[in-house]
Amino acid sequence: MNLNMHSVESLVAQIQGLSGNIGELTQLRSYLKHCDDLLRTESTRLAPLLTELDPSVHSLGYLYILEACTSAPLSKDQANELVLSIARFINVCAAEQIRLAPEKFISICKRFKEQVVLLDDPMRGVAPLLTSIRKLQSSTEQLTTLHPDFMLLCLLSKCYKIGLSVLEDDVFEIDQPRDLFLYCYYGGMICIGQKQFRKALELLHNVVTAPMPIISAIAVEAYKKYILVSLIHLGQFATSFPKYTSSAAQRNLKNFSQSYLDLVNNYSIGKVSEVEKCVQINKDTFESDNNLGLVKQVVSSMYKRNIQRLTQTYLTLSLQDIANTVQLNSPKEAEMHVLQMIQEGDIYATINQKDGMVRFLEDPEQYKTCEMIERLDLSIQRIMMLSKKLTTMNEVMSCDPSYLGKVGRERQRFDYDDFDTVHSKFNI
Template identity: 65%
Template sequence: MNTAEALIASIQGLSATSGDLSALHSVLKKAEDSLRNNGDVQLATLEELDPSIHSLGYLYILEALTRGTVSSKGVVLLMARFINSCDAGQIRLAREKFVSLCKRFKDRVLELKDPLLGVAPLLSAVRKVQVSAKCLTALHPDCLQLCLQAKCYKAGLSILSDDILEVDQPRDFYLYCYYGGMICIGLKRFQKASELLYNVVTAPMFQLNAIALEAYKKYILVTLIHSGQFSGSLPKCASTAAQRHLKSGCMPYYEVGNRYNDGKISELEAVVVAHSSDFENDNNLGLVKQAVASLYKRNILRLTQKYLTLSLQDIANMVQLAYAKEAEMHVLQMIQEGQIHALINQKDGMVRFLEDPEQYKTSEMIEVMDSVIQRTIGLSKNLFAMDESLPCDPLYLGKVGRERQRFDFGDDFDTVPQKFSM
């Protein structure tokens, strides 16, 4: 019996119980070098295995055989089939090897210019690698990247709905939030996009990285679209590196934000024209144009706070639109999106602004409020559990101990201020 036959026999015979799998894992580790160099083991060998039953052995062989250049789409489809059908319990025994295979698979589908092919397998891979929904895996960013390139935004949203509380690698977190923010922009869910991009900008960093810089550019524009205002200063929780260097790398975006705050369309459009090449090079020109369009809506919204009725022509004049028809289009879109409540009289071209009709007592609204409350309770419990576990964490205790030594003056030194006696 040659090496390939012996290995296949071991995989087939040791894939039933946890004890067998532990023994098989040892066999596979010892055979790893020979798998990479042995010509007897070919992709055809995998036909003797069932990826859903012999997942651990299948993983070792497939990972070894795809280390080189994989140009065949058939091989890529074989990888996709394995990722979709493999047993989560088995592949977690060789988690790093499975992650490596999935990342290789992502690279191959991008080389084939067929990102859609990789979306479903990577979504499946994320769930199989995850120990719990609150854990960020190394595959989250790769999955979101494929969803973004394939324009499968809703598929990406399915893993963005989790409340991530555990992160292993900072770079994975940066990319997860950055790609996630872009997916939410594609879906026009600007509030969620703003939250994700904010996480990148305020994440701890010793030196500025390119991901944070690009995230901050988009964060400025998304904040303008969502909230209609720009703060020239970074949040206080941002790192020192971000505080020092982010603004200098985003000056054209700061100019857009400042002109937006002024509310003058002509000046804002002049800044956009002046820096259009910068925005285009950053692939942000479309988002900048959305920000400009949102200022028209923001100015219309201000009018609802001052007037009960206005003509479409008056609205066009006040917000610097060329024609009354453009004003009508903006008002209709704002009504559709629920930003304002109004009626348009087509006969005389008058707009009557109304109060919000929502009384917040329908069953649908109660369900929404209950969902928010339950999520808040869940987050509170998670934070409480993390707070309780932190004093027992060896890394935390070690750091606290080192910090305490720096300021330990001894028991004889009284650190409590005393009143001076006369």
């Protein structure tokens, strides 16, 4: 069957006539599904049809035709035009219509992402892809399959703050497990770029400990960055895994990260010279992993950790003594490190410029200001919300047939195991 004038008129008429209410749209979706193979076959001849449709009114039909048009290979000029067309459609399309064919909408959004990357202009895709996520989501708690693509564009274009705004959303619904891995990995990298190491640790931890039947390259790369960020932010790294980590991760992640574990061992010694020696030995590995910049931050953080240790022993200390103790080149360099740590709230101290002495102070926070009370109140509200959400999820899970079936099978297996143990022990 070919796309002739009659079938073109029929297709446009159906789209224009069945875009009114949900009943008509459901009927239109069935019609478009029936025509899907035909649309793909005639993809090169469909572009003129888009001019006869209003993307804000006929979003579902427009989506099917636009998706078919994007399936063919494109030249650079055509790619530019395609990016403009998809961006315009994303901005004006009706969310309730595109949600009737989410796989089609996701398809054109992913093609859009690919094209802006190929055109070496990822910033063009950030705002439209954020809009597409919001239109596709049933709530901000849903992680769509477009989230990783959006995070990648934020990374490539260095639009970190826009990425952070999405990372603030709590996620409780996930379309595909792989989406969570990529979302948390890219999100962790965005947080690293903004030096929000606590949030980065949380996201990378999710990748490392998430259920996985086999080890993935994403988990390996996340584990390497997880080690480095732990050293920078916490000054230590626990090589043991939490109990809920998958057996695949526990068995294999360390095997792919030996250079990083060597760095952990040298860091724990507390000598900058040992850490620098380890970095030099493994420099090629760190560089090929694109982690050398982060490794350099690990080395720099050692000075901070060593200065923090001094605050636990001394009340006052000269800048010269600090420089000697933590292996800095001069009192001036020690002063710069101390000033930066004071500014970032890592230590509380004053510097007497006249005699070059540093006086270490106690934390001045009394936890009774209006700002602190407001922060505590927000934390309590968040904990209450999470508790309520967990209770609801537990109730839903306890009624899920597949979960109950699995629990029943596990319980039956353990019952037999217990019986065998007792039988063997008491010779019954």
